[in-house]
Amino acid sequence: MLVRFWGTRGSLPTSATAAEIRAKVAAALVAANGRSFADTEAAGAFIDAELPLSVGGTYGGASSCIELEDGGDEFLICDLGSGVRAFGLDAARRIQAGRKKVFHIFMSHFHWDHIMGFPFFGPAYDPETTIHFYGGHAEMEEALRRQQERISFPVPFDYMASKKEFHVLEPGVAHNIAGYTVHLIKQYHDNDSYGYRFERHGKSIIYTTDCEHKLDDLEREQVFVDFFDEADLIVFDTMYTLAEALTMKEDWGHSSGMTAVDLCHKAHAQRLVMFHHEPIFDDATIEKHHKDTIRYEELTRDTAPELEILCSYDGMEIEV
Numbered sequence: 001m002l003v004r005f006w007g008t009r010g011s012l013p014t015s016a017t018a019a020e021i022r023a024k025v026a027a028a029l030v031a032a033n034g035r036s037f038a039d040t041e042a043a044g045a046f047i048d049a050e051l052p053l054s055v056g057g058t059y060g061g062a063s064s065c066i067e068l069e070d071g072g073d074e075f076l077i078c079d080l081g082s083g084v085r086a087f088g089l090d091a092a093r094r095i096q097a098g099r100k101k102v103f104h105i106f107m108s109h110f111h112w113d114h115i116m117g118f119p120f121f122g123p124a125y126d127p128e129t130t131i132h133f134y135g136g137h138a139e140m141e142e143a144l145r146r147q148q149e150r151i152s153f154p155v156p157f158d159y160m161a162s163k164k165e166f167h168v169l170e171p172g173v174a175h176n177i178a179g180y181t182v183h184l185i186k187q188y189h190d191n192d193s194y195g196y197r198f199e200r201h202g203k204s205i206i207y208t209t210d211c212e213h214k215l216d217d218l219e220r221e222q223v224f225v226d227f228f229d230e231a232d233l234i235v236f237d238t239m240y241t242l243a244e245a246l247t248m249k250e251d252w253g254h255s256s257g258m259t260a261v262d263l264c265h266k267a268h269a270q271r272l273v274m275f276h277h278e279p280i281f282d283d284a285t286i287e288k289h290h291k292d293t294i295r296y297e298e299l300t301r302d303t304a305p306e307l308e309i310l311c312s313y314d315g316m317e318i319e320v
Contacts (some may be wrong), residue, residue: 001068001069001070001199001201001203001205001320002068002069002070002143002317002318002319002320003066003067003068003069003205003235003273003308003317003318003320004066004067004068004069004316004317005062005065005079005083005120005159005234005312005313005314005315005316006062006065006067006083006084006086006087006287006314006315007062007063007064007065007066007067007081007082007083007084007117008059008060008062008064008275008276008277008312008313008314008316009060009061009062009063009081009113009237009276009277009279009299010063010064010081010113010191010209010210010237010239010276010277010278010279011063011113011278011279012112012135013061013062013063013081013082013113013116013279014277014279014280015061015074016058016061016282016283018234018276020282020283021179024056024283026212027051027055027308028051028055028056028183031050031051031055031294032046034108034205039094047286049225050200053229053283053287053313054283054284054286054287055164055283056267057283057313058283058292058313059277059283059286059312059313059314060313060315061279061309061314062081062082062083062085062086062117063082063083063113063114063116063117063118063162064078064079064081064083064113064114064209064212064275064276065066065077065078065079065080065081065082065083065084065087066078066079066207066235067087068119068180068198068205070177070179070200070201072168072178073098073099073100074100074102074103074104074106074222075091075099075102076103076104076106076177076178076180076198077103077104077105077106077162077263078103078105078106078108078115078119078196078207078260079105079107079108079114079115079209079227080105080114080115080117080121080144080279081113081115081116081159082113082116082117082119082120083113083117083314084117084118084120085117085120085121085122086093086122086314087121087133088120088121088122088123088124089122089242091103091108091122091123091131092122092123095123099304100126100132100166101126101127101210102128102129102130102132103132104110104132104134104194105122105131105132105133105134106135106182106185106207107133107134107135107137107140107194108135108193108194108195108196108207108209109135109189109190109192109193109194109210110137110139110140110143110144110191111190111210112147113288114210115143115144115147116147116166118144118147119142119147119148119153119275121143123162124160124162124164124245125160125161126161126162127161127162128131128162129162129163129166130162130163130164130165130262131162131163131297132167133164133165133166133167133196134163134167134169134175134177134182135168135169135184136168136169136170136171136184136192136194137155137168137169137192137194138168140166140168141146141164141166144157149284153239159171167314168196169182169184171183171184171185171186171194172185174320177192179200180199180200181199181200182196182198182199182200183197183199183227184196184197184199184317185224185227187208187210187211187258188211188212189210189211189212190195190233190235193209193211194206195208195211195224195227196226196257197227197238198229202264203206203232204230204231204232205231205232205233205234205235205320206227206231206233206234206235206236207230207235207278208224208228208234208235208236208267209235209237209253209275210237210276211237211254212254213255213259213263214278216260221263222226224263224267225263225266225267227235227269228263228267228269229267229268230267230268230269230270231267231269231270232269232270232271232320233249233269233271233273233318233320234260234268234269234271234272234296235273235275235312236255236256236260236263236264236272236274236275236291237254237260237275237276238255238256238257238260238274238275238293239252239254239255239256239257239277239278240255240278241256241257241289241292242256242257242258242259243294244256256277257277257289257290257292258276258296260272260293261272261293261297261300261307261309262300262304264307265297265300265301265302265307266304268305269307270307270308271307271310271311271318272308272309272310273308273309273311273312273318274289274290274293274310274311274312275312276297277312278304287311288309289311290309290311293309294309297309
């Protein structure tokens with residue numbers, strides 16, 4: 001299976017400023033140390049081999065949207081943040097190559113940053129498209145309609161000509177959807193959010209965002225340890241540093257890289273992907289957060305198996 005990241009920011013989309021781009025170019029020139037490159041391919045090889053992502057690229061600014069790809073002819077994504085616009089454009093390309101116009105969309109919750117991309121999702125305007133929405137909230141359709149009321153958006157929900165079906169899923173029950181066995185769990189977030197476990201071909205992928213975990217209440221957290229048990233990959237909301245999560249941003253509904261490590265260790269998970277990046281963090285800050293989390297994992301591993309820690313960026317692909 002392949003996990004493809006179309007949007008990795010939390011709360012709202014954010015883009016690099018001119019000053020940030022200038023600083024990246026300056027840092028790259030210093031790192032090149034007078035070298036010249038015959039063409040853009042040679043320059044690209046230098047960027048890939050010698051520059052960190054914070055200098056040679058970017059973590060991106062689109063809000064939450066990931067895709068699960070398994071070689072089937074239907075599409076499966078989680079959340080409808082602004083990243084779903086780029087996904088829709090790429091899906092149109094793949095439909096021209098023979099994919100079905102069928103989409104399975106799993107919603108964590110309906111805060112604006114997780115639905116704001118839907119009005120710009122091109123396939124939703126095609127009457128030959130079928131979209132299945134899944135989630136734990138009974139108000140799924142109401143939430144999507146509300147953001148396209150005339151006072152908020154010029155194109156009403158009903159102008160999107162695709163066929164739409166809404167499926168409320170029950171936590172604690174195995175659901176067979178699009179070739180996957182799917183479980184969901186209620187999470188701690190304002191008006192609740194839901195995490196998902198996708199299983200197929202003996203592999204398991206967890207998508208858990210917008211949940212505030214409190215490790216001083218291990219009884220409460222045990223249900224998540226059980227849900228994450230021996231997962232091959234966990235995409236986890238690591239929006240805050242540990243200091244932020246414990247102080248000024250306590251009870252804001254998000255978690256930290258260190259909390260993610262602790263839960264993944266307890267669950268004996270194999271890989272952790274840091275996700276839902278804080279919008280005020282620039283690339284250098286996200287990179288430091290990633291390094292700090294890796295170091296924390298090394299210091300706290302004890303008898304748990306080594307946990308590989310990746311930091312998501314828009315356009316990232318991971319084989320599972």
